[in-house]
Amino acid sequence: MEKSSNGKLPFRIKLGYGSAEGAGSSSWNLIYIFLLYFLTDAVGINPALAGSILMIATLWDAFTDPFIGIISDNLKSQRGRRRPFLLIAALPFGITLWLLFTDFHLGFAYHVAMVVLFFTFFTMMNVPYQALGAEMTQDYNERMSLVTFRSWWMQVFTLASASLPMVFVQVFGEALGSISAGWSAMAAVFGAISILLILLTWRTTRGYELFPENTGFKLRDIYDVIRQNRTFRYTLGIWTFSIIALNFVVSTALYFFTYVMGFGESMTGMAFGVLIAASLIYLPIIDYVAKKKSKRIAFIIFAAFWGVLSVVLGLTITGPEDSTIFWIGLVTSGAVSACMVYQLGWAMIPDVTEVDELMSGQRREGLYFGVMAFIQKIASALAFQVIGIIMAWVGYQPAVTQTPETLLGIRMLMYEAPVLFLIIAIVIAYFLPMTRDKHQALCEILKLKKEKKEYDITPIKDLF
Template sequence: MNNSVPAEPPLPERGRLPFTVKLAYGAGDLGAAITANVTAIYALVFFTNVAGLNPGLAGSVLLLGKIWDAVNDPIVGVLSDRTQSRWGRRYPWMIFGAIPFGLVFVLQWIVPQFDQWGLFWYYVLIGVLFNTFYTAVNLPYTALTPELTQDYDERTSLNSFRFTFSIGGSILSLILALGTFSLLKVPPAQQYLTLAIVAAIISVLPLYWCFFGTRRYAVLDSKSDDTASIPYFEQVRIAFTNGPFLFVVGIYLCSWLALQNTVAVIPYFVKEWMQLRQDQWFTAVIAMVQVVALATLFVWSLVSARVGKKGTYFMGMGLWILAQAGLFFLQPGQISLMFLLAVMAGFGVSTAYLVPWSMIPDVIELDELKTGQRREGIFYGYMVLLQKIGLAIGLFLVGQALQWSGFIKPTAELPVPVQPDSALLAIRLMIGPIPTVILLGGLILAYFYPLSREVHAEILLQLQARKEAERGGAE
């Protein structure tokens, strides 16, 4: 099949991109952000308080789905590297996976009339299907970054647009939830299902905007045939013998695990420790973090252009660590201080979105220099996998900790139970000291990350020299 780009007016060099292309690229992450944020914030509460699962089973549902992802994500990454079509390697996955992605998301928020184990296996099965389609659309999308530009700072700018839509999608999901819970006077099960349907529709459409808005600028003739000749496990070995990639993996996993652990426990922290029982309160706290993260995203992009990615990460993490540690000492009634800490956390969360994803294209080009292959899919596959593992581990740990600490789930007979001191302490530990230690681990890894702007420029020079030598040899 011919993968060459049809004859059109000349494109600019693979550096600076037009604003409309960046906007369309950013839109591709909107649906992933909406569905992931709704899952991260509301899934555990939905399972325990609406579907009626006990906390231990509820926390295990998403973890089992991620065990499947350990197989699913890298395979989709490799398959997208090998895909050949007139649209290139990534776009067919987005085009054909978008609608099933939306439909299966809705099925996660249905409450069938099953017993505990019937509900458990239903949600595990649907979770596996949803994770499959989420990967099918989101992983190839993330792998578009190095195919759109090779410029070191332009990639940071491109990811700024991506995470503008990503964080904006998270905020939009909270607005949709607040509107649904406040205005729709129906039982909670119907509220969640309505929220899922609206979120699914909004999530599917931007994937097509991304396709139509960026396809002319993507490199469609990357070396997919060469990659296909390398066995899967050999590609995994090569990816994980790339030293800088391991640093990025560690940095991202620490950031994302801390974030998802906090997001999962915030509803319980606000309701049970701060004694603010209405869902609007914990939704407002999460919204504050996301709004600040969005507002500071382009500021951090400008800072990164001056001080580099590593320096930017250190600045943001410093603020986030102070905020995270402060939550442990927060007392009921200190509502203003709670929101101040949310603002501080938002500054750090912004860099956690931006910096690791901006590092990955540089790692991919180091791999190309060493091997002569471009394997975006395998590297992005593991990044997407880690993102979802962070979500799953966060939810699983919160569910198990609540179970072990004697958390009393609400029932029709006891809608607002008084929690034992052991459960309250577990909630405070999970929102303060534990994420703080994880974030400090990410800072240590960032300190030793080896690919600076200067090193990346040298990599590009060597790649360019190799390509010119190959062209000369071909002549």
């Protein structure tokens, strides 16, 4: 055990912990940036039906999240509660990612089956992985630091998974004789890398597990954590609405680049590359503001920045003739949106688990991360379905010149639609009761409670 008494983590541990996020983020981006396009333009599935595949997948993922979290909370193992899931899920995670982008000409049912299988193993890896981070340190700022390392991995592999797939598809497609084979080979590469990244986290985090003695579960706990934990309800709202806003951008971006800006494969890859490379610049800035002010204030500042610029860009970008404004927007509003939602959301969620520990006497990180993922993905599934329906409604047809009405619809999905959800998230963040001082006071009270000493919850009563 290498844990320090003050909750600080060594550099190599934080770096190694983040690697599994490379697998999660690259696969997530492959699915939510490219799968809809793959299904409509490569497989030939109707846009509304393709949107249904994503909705089914996301709903399945959502419903399994709380249960995997609960199982990991209650697992009794010499290797901890979370790490065994990483080891079990690593290989099938990579294999099913490859199969998801492999077209055996089996139609709609095949792609539904593959996406359900993939998300089963994605959840087995991702929920325990996120809960592990909350266990590794209970220090407010150190959690922000750990999440920033995780975010670096996210952005690097988001850069790779956003900018390289279309290049790989073209190169492998030419080498193997078909675009379909190119998609399959591209996914095989990312699948193999994902396996290695998950195993790296599994190995690096050894010795940083918690072994709580008091664990248990009742089915109504899934509902009670929302009803009884006021801080969690606010955090849940911030996370969910900001994720929906980001989903509109991510799912529409490829269509926007291709049809509004007129980009080919190489320029599309370049646009994604510039976006993610620019977002790396904002990671330390967001980290600094969150530590200096608070996670809540940082969220309000950067969400407002994203929203205001998004409105301006939506009104000024109409096509390739506005490329200068597009590139400026990409490295400002786009780059901030690409990192701030996850970086700040991931850092806020662990703090609510100490509120629950004071109320319940249990460490239930898995339950909380599972419920967060469940609510997020239910909302996201509906968002993806809405996007697919709107795309069909505005007359989108693959691989043809789009009508002005269709282009307007794509522009609004890209820029205006996310702002509605950002406004809601900002309002909720303004009223979030958790602060750095209150979290520190909460941890002190927990310490007194464990030592069976008297304590006063008056300074933090609004957290409950």
